[in-house]
Structures are given as structure tokens and as C-alpha cells.
Amino acid sequence: MAFKEGVIQGLIRKGEYYDSVSLMIISKKIREEKGVFDSSVVMCTEENKKNLRDANLFLEEFENAEESDLLVAIRASSASLANELLKKLEKEIKILNKGGDDSDYDSGADPSRAGRRSENCDYKNFEGAYQKGLKEEANLALISVNGKYAGDVALKALNKNMHVMLFSDNVSLETEIELKQLAQQKNLLVMGPDCGTAIIAGVPLAFANEVSRGSIGVLGASGTGMQEVTTLISNFGEGISHAIGTGGRDVKKEVGGISFLMALKMLKEDVQTKVILLVSKPPHKEVMDKIIKEIDKTKSVVAVFLGASDVCNSCDNNNNNIIFRDNLYEGALTAYKIARGEGANIDDEMKKLNEESDKIAKLESEKIKKGAKYLRGLYSGGTFASEAQLILDFNGDSNNDGDNDEELYSNVPTAKSKRLSDVKVSTKNTIIDLGEDEFTLGKPHPMIDYTLRNERFLKEINDPEVAVIMLDYVLGHGSHKDPLSDTISILQKAFDILAKEKRYISILTTVTGTAKDPQNSEKVKEALRREGVIVVDSNFQMSLIAKKVITYGKKHIKG
Amino acid sequence: MEKNILKGNLKIINIGLKSFTEAFEGKDKGKGSVASWAHVDFRPPLISDASLFKIIDHRREQIEAANKEAMRRIFSGRPFLVSVSRAIDVIPGMQPNSIFHAGPPVDWENMCGPMKGAIIGALLYEKIARNAEEAEILAAKKGSIKFSPCHEHKAVGPMAGIISPSMPVFVVKNEEFNTFAYATMNEGLGKVLRYGAYDEGVIAKLRWMEDILYPVMKRTVEAMAGKIDLKSIISQALHMGDEVHNRNRAATSLLYRQLAPLICKVSNADDAFAVLNFINGNDHFFLNLSMAAAKSMLDVANGIKYSSIVTVMARNGTEFGIKVAGLDSNLWFTGKAPIPDALFFPGYSKEDANPDIGDSAITETLGVGGFAMASAPSIVQFVGGNVSDALKFTLSMYEITSSENSAFQIPYLNFRGAPAGIDIIKVIEKNILPVINTGVAHKLAGIGQVGAGVLNAPTEPFKKAFLKFVETIK
Structure with a gap:
């Protein structure tokens, strides 16, 4: 078993701190070396120590390391190889240690400017950036430090009367409430913690896409969901005024939707915003009521509260100012049509989409061989994994022909699905959110690094019971810079395996992004199509096709 | 906004x-x-206990005032080379069986290879032992040799930093405060005592230094009647490409110019030739003087209550120790000395390197050496090869220092004063450790220097000092 294989070697670098992304990039480089089973470069937090133990990468000497220490571990086929790579790794770390490039300080050709620092460059601390960098005019802090320190940094920013976007997760609920209450007093907005996506006045913050500017304001407690609707709207031909994130916990009872409500007011008052699109998991009832109360006839509001159709039907919406939609695609389309002045009715478009999906599904289902009957969704976007389960709407209790083929499992189960007993092993129909902690601890998020998903993908490919695999490719800032480099060869490998075994699996993909994104969504889609996979524009359509392929597949095999 | x-x-x-x-x-x-x-570029603080910072905040005004006073004293120092004498005649607390060493206190068992080698050499030189074995037995015997840190006797020594009673030492006087500091004369490069070498050639050179160099230098310096202004030489050298730790070529040349005429006047032609040739052949001749000057300037800041300024950083090859102005000056705060990640001479690697050693980090404590790296473009290969790298080193040190020394200016920064006065609070808050330029000794006694480079001070001494400081100001 690969998990136990090899020799573990490691080292401690005292008192060295690096951001986790830099470390992950380094450890990825090492993992790609021949003869390496696993490697990890992490700060010595208790959490990371546990992960190292779980990953069989723990060394006794790590026990007494301090939190400010950097732990490096490699499990390789031989001690000499591991040691050689450790040296290589130290070199990489040293490069990091030198910090940024020459833009850190203006030390360029003009000596009279040497040592003078200006905006758009690096500072060692917040004060310097605030005073020297932005001449005390900074109005937004984008914070992505370790959650343990994020609260303090956010507090500093609020005390300087700056709005805050907290990308960091692992910030305590207490801290979140404290920060948001202070912000509320000062009439400042706190986006997050765990806010992955925002676009303010056309500026993408963290994981966000290059979308057209326009009249639709998005407000959401869901990162991927916001990326999906903003890119869909942009690709439809409309634009985004702002996309404001709040972090998932904001709409829960404890926080009471402080940021959600404030952002809603801001969008209502914003002259550029004509239509407001809300994207979130279902808010707590009390929060929902407050949201509904805040909405009046001044601006059209479309809401996608994933998995909350019951809540929405029961909530007090007697003035009918909100149009509820069940999924991100319908939500985006509705907002687009309203912004265009074409009304909120999307029946024709959805009918067309359904027919088109039907066609694709039929063709795909005909290629599937007997015994292949399950679908597997391998998601990097958490919201997608939830949305897919809702769209699939498989009901394990009602089976048509005696077996429980329609059972749906997930590591992030929604109402009708069951929890996977082992997240590493798929059961029947399985939807996986690979961005969950159990996969990402000490490893890069699957939106940045596909290694983890590629491994899982090949595992699913080798499973003769699999009929459909769903993959999301989330592009934009922050995401994998060159998604094709880590995708094409793995797809080719998959098709080789299938050809050899005379099987077929319908591989469905959705690309979230625009042609203006650094990765260029058109280029990515085209390359994926060339490899023979189905490429659609939304997770909604991908899930729809997946469901149909499974259904038609059974008929086809029986027939 | x-x-x-x-x-x-x-x-x-x-x-x-x-x-x-x-x-x-x-x-x-x-x-x-x-x-x-x-x-x-966020770095979490070295200590994240917010309650400790509250105590600091509560005393912020007193701390700032104390640090201001510490820097006033340091900056007003006027170190002059006033004499050369035998160690036992001038250094306070030196006894016939004393051997002083670099860094914080360490006993024989815990000493590193080069320090043991240098002590063996000193015992041979003093004729206390007849051979290396005898020297080792003697050194290991409790109480027979009194080991003590140079820093506890107003002295400093590079690398092993060994001072034994007969060794001639520079006498540096801080005219502003009437205080003194002492350092041996630099032996040059190659196989030398300070790197732990003790063969016959090493001892022979020490004897030559005692027999020829010492009397010539003593007569010369005394004939100049205290006019050798070390602060002035350091200031000029910083404009000439030195940082007076790993590069002393300019400072040595300036000193040479001042000494040469009088050396010729006070000694016979052969001795004058030999002495001038010796100084001319050793780019680091000034190093021990820059160290003694730094020591004399920093010592006067000790004992200022509430001051968080570092007055000593020193290593003994086993441990790295610091002292803080506002804390009991008998207290050392120590941690394991790091192994330098340096440029190594051909044939050597990090495997051969001894952990960091020497009192020479007193230059960084004053705000030169690694802190003034931007002044020394010709040695930037130690810090990554680019002038901008050197600049970054210096600029980052402004983050953890209390002030800027207008007497020690950095041309490339528009003659901005070098960062001076390491503040332990800033070190902890910002998680930026002092940079130190250093030579690297082979870990085995007697081999000598194997490389040179830059390293960061370890975190432990600063954490310990910070905790003690907070406790003291409560």
C-alpha cells in the first residue's frame, strides 16, 4: 500500500514563516519527482502535525518543534533520494526566503529613488503599507493570513475605517461576530471570514473572474456559486456591477446576516446596480425574514437559496418582490433577462436547454456498456457539489427495480443523499467536494492543484460500474494558472484505459470562466472538447445531462 | 478617502x-x-500572546523614552584607539589562569571544536601546557583554567575570541563616557587561532605579534596621543564599500595611512617593514577595532530601565546570546547557535560548518555589518549576488531598529543613517530577526575558515529576553 511505502526524511527550519500557497507550490514540485510517494512542507501548527501523522509523514523530531517552525517531510523510495530532494527543497525555500522580486523596494536604476517606497509594492507590515503605501487613504483590506491571526489584522483595518474582505478561514465565530458588530457601528462591510470571491467596482478580489461590468449586483454567501453566476451573466452578454461575498456563516442565526443585510442595502443604494441576485445556502429563518423585509420594489431581486425551496415557499414574501430560483443557472438567466428588460420568464430558454441536454445524453448513453450504471462527481467547487445533488434529485428510497441504484452518496450530503463512510472510496452514485478539509489539509486546494482530483479520477475510470464522471473547471484569478497542463494527459490516459477495456464512461465537464480570464475559458473548452469529453457552460446543465445519461443508460442496456 | x-x-x-x-x-x-x-508580506509575531503586548502598550511611553536615551548614549559615543597593552595589565577581572572566549558562558564540555582548538593554542602560547594533550586535560579539569566570556570583561573577540593573559590587546576609549573596551589584534587569514588552529605556525605568529607587532603598535599608538578616531574611520569606510564586519578593506587602509608614518618613526626599518607588511596583508586588521569601538559605544546603554534595545549579540559556537539594555546586564538570553548557510570555499560544504561563533555580531548590534550591507556592494555575493539583495537586507533592518545612526551613512540610500538599536519588541512583533554577516569556521579544531555568508539570529534568545522584559516592566 502506497501509504506505508518508502523512507521518511525531514527537517525543521526554525522560525521561518511562509504563506501556505507558496509552500504548497514547493511541495507539489517535490511530489512530482520520480520515486517520491508523498511530501509536505507546512508550518508547525497542531493541525498540520496531525495531518503529517495521518499522512505517515511524521518524524519524532517534529514533536518538539514550535509553531513558528517550518516542517519539511518527504516519503521516498530511498533515504538517499529523500535527502537529495530535501536539499533541493531547501534551495526552493531559500528562494522564497529572499522574498519577492526587486519590486519589493524601489532599488532600480535611479539611485535617488532607492529605498523610497510607493504604492503597488510590498511592505513588511500593515502600518507601512497604510501610511507610506496608500498615504492613509486605503479603504479595503484583503486578508488571507492564517485564521489565527486574521482577526487581529481585520481589527487593525476596521480601526483605520477600512472595509474588510476576510479570505482566511478558521476564524472563530466569536471573532466573526465581534468584527461584524464593530464594523456595523462604523458602517463598514466585513466580507467573510471564508469569503472566497468578490468583485468590487470591477476589481476581482481573491478567487474571482474577469467579467464584464454591468447592472447586475450579486450578493452571496457562496464562493463558487458567485463565480458561476457572474461568469454566466457575463457570457450571456450582460455585466456585473459588484459581487459582494459574506462568508457562509453570515446568514446563520448567530451572526444574524449583519454583512448580508448591509451589502443588500449598499446594492440597493448603488446607482449602477439595477438587478440584485442573491446566492446562498438557505439562511436561517430569522435572517431570511430580515432579508425579505429589506427587499422592496426599488430593484428587482432574484434569489437562489440552494436547497431551500421549502423555506422560500413558506417565508413571508407577500409583496412578491423576490423571484426565487432553484439553481445557479436559472438564477443567472433570470437576472440577465430582467436586466435586459425581457421579463423574468425563462421557460423557453430552459425548455431549449433541456432538449439540447436530452440530445447529448441520449448519444452518450448509447455508448455505455452493461454494468456501468453509476455517476461520480469530482468537484473542486463546494457549491457545485451541493447544487449537483439537488439537481440530480436521486431518491434512494424509491427504487424502480429492486436494487438501490439511485442511492446518492457524498462527503457533503444534502437532504436526500447519504454520507460516505469513507471519503476516499466512492459508493454507488457519489458526489465529492474535494475542497473539504479532509482532502485539503496541508495540500493545495483542488482549484489550484489538480493532483488530488486526477488521482481520484483515474480510480473512478478504473471502476467498471461507473457510467458518468462529472468534473468542474473553475477558472479566474487565484485558480490553477494552466489547467490544461494538468488535465490533457490524464484525460488521454483515461481514454486509453477505457479503449483497452472496451468500456465507455461519459466524461462531463463544465468550465466556469470567461474568455478574459487569465486562463481563457474558450481555449480551455476547446482543448477539452478535442480530447473527446462533453463540455457545457454550467454545473446545472452538466448535472442534468448526468442524470439523463444514467436514466437512458439503464433503458438502453435493458433494451 | x-x-x-x-x-x-x-x-x-x-x-x-x-x-x-x-x-x-x-x-x-x-x-x-x-x-x-x-x-x-505578513509574518505572525514570534509570540502571539496578546496579554503580553497589552503590558508593553501600558508602558509604551516609558519604553520609548528609555530607548531614546539608550540611542542618545550610543550615538554620542566617541571611541578612540588610545593604547595597546597586555591583556592581564588592562582587562578588568583577568587573572593569570583566565581565558576569555567569545559569546555567552560555556564550559569546556560544551565548547565547539574551534573554540577548544583555540584554547589549546592559547595554553600552548602561554606555556601553561607543553602539548595539546596536556592542554586538553588541563582545560577539562574543573577550576584550573578560568573560562569567562570576553563580554563580561569589556572585551570582544572575533570567532573563538580567545584572549589569554599575555596577549596584546587594543585599548579603545569612549571619550564621551570615559569607558574602555578591549580586543586582541587580528592575526590575518589562513590557519589562525581564532578559527581553532593551534599548530606551530599559529603559535609562532602569535609570538611574533607579541614580540614585534605589539611594541611597535604600542609606541605608535601612544605617540599619536589618542588621535585615532575609530568612529570617523568607520564613517568613512562605510562610504568606501565596507560594512566593517565582513569587509574591512577600506577601514584597514585608512588606519594604515594614519599609522604608517609613525610606525616608521618609532621603529627600526626591519620592524617597520614587517609590521606595515603585516597590516597591508590583512584586510581584516581593522575588524577587531570596529568590534571594540562598537563594544565601547554599546556598553554605556546598559542599565537603562525600560529600554528594550539590544546591547550585545554574541555566539560561542554552541549558543547564541544577547543582552538587553533595560534588563540586568549579568543576564544572557541564549539559544542554540545556528549553522550558517554560507558560501563555502572549494572543497567544503555546510556539513563542515561549525555553528555560528564570535563576538563580531557586536558590529550588527551597533548597526553596521549586516545592517549596513547596502554600503558594501562588493561583497553582495554573500547575500544573493545582487546589489538590490544587499539593499533589501539593510532596509529590512530598519523595521526592527529604534533609530538611524546619522554618523554611519549609507551612500546608496541617499546617505540615510544605518539602522541602529535593535528593539526586541519589534523583533518579536514583526518576526524579523537581525541579519549577521559572518565567517564560517570548520567544526573541527585546527582547520580554520571554510566560508563566509549571512545568517539570521535565532529566535529563542529574543523570545526569552522579551518574556523577561515583560515580566520586568509589569
Whole structure:
């Protein structure tokens, strides 16, 4: 078993701190070396120590390391190889240690400017950036430090009367409430913690896409969901005024939707915003009521509260100012049509989409061989994994022909699905959110690094019971810079395996992004199509096709 | 300031992941979407217990006043080379069986190879032992040799930093405060005592230094009647490409110019030739003087209550120790000495390197050496090869220092004063450790120097000192 294989070697670098992304990039480089089973470069937090133990990468000497220490571990086929790579790794770390490039300080050709620092460059601390960098005019802090320190940094920013976007997760609920209450007093907005996506006045913050500017304001407690609707709207031909994130916990009872409500007011008052699109998991009832109360006839509001159709039907919406939609695609389309002045009715478009999906599904289902009957969704976007389960709407209790083929499992189960007993092993129909902690601890998020998903993908490919695999490719800032480099060869490998075994699996993909994104969504889609996979524009359509392929597949095999 | 960010004109401080700023590029132009930004290279504090910082905040005014006073004393220092004498005649607390060493206290068992080698050499030189074996037995015997840190006797020594009773030492006087500091004369490069070598050639050179160099230097320096202004030489040398720790070529040349005429006057032609040739052949001749000057300037800041300024950083090859102005000056705060990640001479690697050693980090404590790296473009290969690397080293030290020394200016920074006065509070808060330029000794006694480079001070001594400091000011 690969998990136990090899020799573990490691080292401690005292008192060295690096951001986790830099470390992950380094450890990825090492993992790609021949003869390496696993490697990890992490700060010595208790959490990371546990992960190292779980990953069989723990060394006794790590026990007494301090939190400010950097732990490096490699499990390789031989001690000499591991040691050689450790040296290589130290070199990489040293490069990091030198910090940024020459833009850190203006030390360029003009000596009279040497040592003078200006905006758009690096500072060692917040004060310097605030005073020297932005001449005390900074109005937004984008914070992505370790959650343990994020609260303090956010507090500093609020005390300087700056709005805050907290990308960091692992910030305590207490801290979140404290920060948001202070912000509320000062009439400042706190986006997050765990806010992955925002676009303010056309500026993408963290994981966000290059979308057209326009009249639709998005407000959401869901990162991927916001990326999906903003890119869909942009690709439809409309634009985004702002996309404001709040972090998932904001709409829960404890926080009471402080940021959600404030952002809603801001969008209502914003002259550029004509239509407001809300994207979130279902808010707590009390929060929902407050949201509904805040909405009046001044601006059209479309809401996608994933998995909350019951809540929405029961909530007090007697003035009918909100149009509820069940999924991100319908939500985006509705907002687009309203912004265009074409009304909120999307029946024709959805009918067309359904027919088109039907066609694709039929063709795909005909290629599937007997015994292949399950679908597997391998998601990097958490919201997608939830949305897919809702769209699939498989009901394990009602089976048509005696077996429980329609059972749906997930590591992030929604109402009708069951929890996977082992997240590493798929059961029947399985939807996986690979961005969950159990996969990402000490490893890069699957939106940045596909290694983890590629491994899982090949595992699913080798499973003769699999009929459909769903993959999301989330592009934009922050995401994998060159998604094709880590995708094409793995797809080719998959098709080789299938050809050899005379099987077929319908591989469905959705690309979230625009042609203006650094990765260029058109280029990515085209390359994926060339490899023979189905490429659609939304997770909604991908899930729809997946469901149909499974259904038609059974008929086809029986027939 | 535009408070409504939805109106555009975003001014963003990005703290954490640098890659997020990539999305801001080009957003500073075009209609409506204006974003300028500054990135903060975030490092968590070395100690994150907020209650400790509250205590600091409570005393902030007193601390600032104390540090101001510490820096006033340090900056007003006027170190002059006034004499050369035998160690036992001038250094306080030196006894016939004393051997002083670099860094914090360490007993024989815990001494590193080069320090043991240098002690063996000193015992041979003093004729206390007849051979190396005898020297080792003697050194190991409790109480027979009194080991003590140079720093506890107003003295400093590079690398092993060994001072034994008969050794001639420079006498440096801080005229402003009437205080003294002492250092041996630099032996040059190659196989030398300070790197732990003790063969016959090493001892022979020490004897030559005692027999020829010492009397000539003593007569010369005394004939100059205290006119050798070390602060002035350091200031000039910083304008000439030295940082007076790993590069002393300019300072040595300046000193040579001052000494040469009088050396010729006070000694016979053969001795004058030999002495001038010796100084001319040793670029580091001034190092021991820059160290003694630094020591004399820093010592006067000890004992200022509430001052968080570091007055000593020193290593003994086993441990790295510091002292703080506002804390009991008998207290050392120590941690394991790091192994330098340096440029190694051909044939040697990090495997051969001894942990960091020497009192020479007193130069960084004063705000030169690694802190003035931007002044020494010719040795930037130690810090990555580019002048901008050297600049970054110096600039980052302003983050953890209390002040700037207008007497020690850095030309490339528009003659900005070098960063001076390491503040332990800033070190802890910002998690930036002092940079130290250093030579690397082979870990085995008797081999000598194997490389040179730059390293960061370890965190442990600063953490310990910080905790003690907080306890003291409560």
C-alpha cells in the first residue's frame, strides 16, 4: 500500500514563516519527482502535525518543534533520494526566503529613488503599507493570513475605517461576530471570514473572474456559486456591477446576516446596480425574514437559496418582490433577462436547454456498456457539489427495480443523499467536494492543484460500474494558472484505459470562466472538447445531462 | 478617502497571499475601476500572546523614552584607539589562569571544536601546557583554567575570541563616557587561532605579534596621543564599500595611512617593514577595532530601565546570546547557535560548518555589518549576488531598529543613517530577526575558515529576553 511505502526524511527550519500557497507550490514540485510517494512542507501548527501523522509523514523530531517552525517531510523510495530532494527543497525555500522580486523596494536604476517606497509594492507590515503605501487613504483590506491571526489584522483595518474582505478561514465565530458588530457601528462591510470571491467596482478580489461590468449586483454567501453566476451573466452578454461575498456563516442565526443585510442595502443604494441576485445556502429563518423585509420594489431581486425551496415557499414574501430560483443557472438567466428588460420568464430558454441536454445524453448513453450504471462527481467547487445533488434529485428510497441504484452518496450530503463512510472510496452514485478539509489539509486546494482530483479520477475510470464522471473547471484569478497542463494527459490516459477495456464512461465537464480570464475559458473548452469529453457552460446543465445519461443508460442496456 | 467602495477608487491593502495582487494589475486604468494597492508580506509575531503586548502598550511611553536615551548614549559615543597593552595589565577581572572566549558562558564540555582548538593554542602560547594533550586535560579539569566570556570583561573577540593573559590587546576609549573596551589584534587569514588552529605556525605568529607587532603598535599608538578616531574611520569606510564586519578593506587602509608614518618613526626599518607588511596583508586588521569601538559605544546603554534595545549579540559556537539594555546586564538570553548557510570555499560544504561563533555580531548590534550591507556592494555575493539583495537586507533592518545612526551613512540610500538599536519588541512583533554577516569556521579544531555568508539570529534568545522584559516592566 502506497501509504506505508518508502523512507521518511525531514527537517525543521526554525522560525521561518511562509504563506501556505507558496509552500504548497514547493511541495507539489517535490511530489512530482520520480520515486517520491508523498511530501509536505507546512508550518508547525497542531493541525498540520496531525495531518503529517495521518499522512505517515511524521518524524519524532517534529514533536518538539514550535509553531513558528517550518516542517519539511518527504516519503521516498530511498533515504538517499529523500535527502537529495530535501536539499533541493531547501534551495526552493531559500528562494522564497529572499522574498519577492526587486519590486519589493524601489532599488532600480535611479539611485535617488532607492529605498523610497510607493504604492503597488510590498511592505513588511500593515502600518507601512497604510501610511507610506496608500498615504492613509486605503479603504479595503484583503486578508488571507492564517485564521489565527486574521482577526487581529481585520481589527487593525476596521480601526483605520477600512472595509474588510476576510479570505482566511478558521476564524472563530466569536471573532466573526465581534468584527461584524464593530464594523456595523462604523458602517463598514466585513466580507467573510471564508469569503472566497468578490468583485468590487470591477476589481476581482481573491478567487474571482474577469467579467464584464454591468447592472447586475450579486450578493452571496457562496464562493463558487458567485463565480458561476457572474461568469454566466457575463457570457450571456450582460455585466456585473459588484459581487459582494459574506462568508457562509453570515446568514446563520448567530451572526444574524449583519454583512448580508448591509451589502443588500449598499446594492440597493448603488446607482449602477439595477438587478440584485442573491446566492446562498438557505439562511436561517430569522435572517431570511430580515432579508425579505429589506427587499422592496426599488430593484428587482432574484434569489437562489440552494436547497431551500421549502423555506422560500413558506417565508413571508407577500409583496412578491423576490423571484426565487432553484439553481445557479436559472438564477443567472433570470437576472440577465430582467436586466435586459425581457421579463423574468425563462421557460423557453430552459425548455431549449433541456432538449439540447436530452440530445447529448441520449448519444452518450448509447455508448455505455452493461454494468456501468453509476455517476461520480469530482468537484473542486463546494457549491457545485451541493447544487449537483439537488439537481440530480436521486431518491434512494424509491427504487424502480429492486436494487438501490439511485442511492446518492457524498462527503457533503444534502437532504436526500447519504454520507460516505469513507471519503476516499466512492459508493454507488457519489458526489465529492474535494475542497473539504479532509482532502485539503496541508495540500493545495483542488482549484489550484489538480493532483488530488486526477488521482481520484483515474480510480473512478478504473471502476467498471461507473457510467458518468462529472468534473468542474473553475477558472479566474487565484485558480490553477494552466489547467490544461494538468488535465490533457490524464484525460488521454483515461481514454486509453477505457479503449483497452472496451468500456465507455461519459466524461462531463463544465468550465466556469470567461474568455478574459487569465486562463481563457474558450481555449480551455476547446482543448477539452478535442480530447473527446462533453463540455457545457454550467454545473446545472452538466448535472442534468448526468442524470439523463444514467436514466437512458439503464433503458438502453435493458433494451 | 472614498469610503463607499462601490463607487470605485479602491485602495487595497493585501495581507497574506501575494498572488491576489495579480488581479489588481491593470485595474488602475480604465473607466470607473480604479484600484491601487500595497501588499503586506505578513509574518505572525514570534509570540502571539496578546496579554503580553497589552503590558508593553501600558508602558509604551516609558519604553520609548528609555530607548531614546539608550540611542542618545550610543550615538554620542566617541571611541578612540588610545593604547595597546597586555591583556592581564588592562582587562578588568583577568587573572593569570583566565581565558576569555567569545559569546555567552560555556564550559569546556560544551565548547565547539574551534573554540577548544583555540584554547589549546592559547595554553600552548602561554606555556601553561607543553602539548595539546596536556592542554586538553588541563582545560577539562574543573577550576584550573578560568573560562569567562570576553563580554563580561569589556572585551570582544572575533570567532573563538580567545584572549589569554599575555596577549596584546587594543585599548579603545569612549571619550564621551570615559569607558574602555578591549580586543586582541587580528592575526590575518589562513590557519589562525581564532578559527581553532593551534599548530606551530599559529603559535609562532602569535609570538611574533607579541614580540614585534605589539611594541611597535604600542609606541605608535601612544605617540599619536589618542588621535585615532575609530568612529570617523568607520564613517568613512562605510562610504568606501565596507560594512566593517565582513569587509574591512577600506577601514584597514585608512588606519594604515594614519599609522604608517609613525610606525616608521618609532621603529627600526626591519620592524617597520614587517609590521606595515603585516597590516597591508590583512584586510581584516581593522575588524577587531570596529568590534571594540562598537563594544565601547554599546556598553554605556546598559542599565537603562525600560529600554528594550539590544546591547550585545554574541555566539560561542554552541549558543547564541544577547543582552538587553533595560534588563540586568549579568543576564544572557541564549539559544542554540545556528549553522550558517554560507558560501563555502572549494572543497567544503555546510556539513563542515561549525555553528555560528564570535563576538563580531557586536558590529550588527551597533548597526553596521549586516545592517549596513547596502554600503558594501562588493561583497553582495554573500547575500544573493545582487546589489538590490544587499539593499533589501539593510532596509529590512530598519523595521526592527529604534533609530538611524546619522554618523554611519549609507551612500546608496541617499546617505540615510544605518539602522541602529535593535528593539526586541519589534523583533518579536514583526518576526524579523537581525541579519549577521559572518565567517564560517570548520567544526573541527585546527582547520580554520571554510566560508563566509549571512545568517539570521535565532529566535529563542529574543523570545526569552522579551518574556523577561515583560515580566520586568509589569
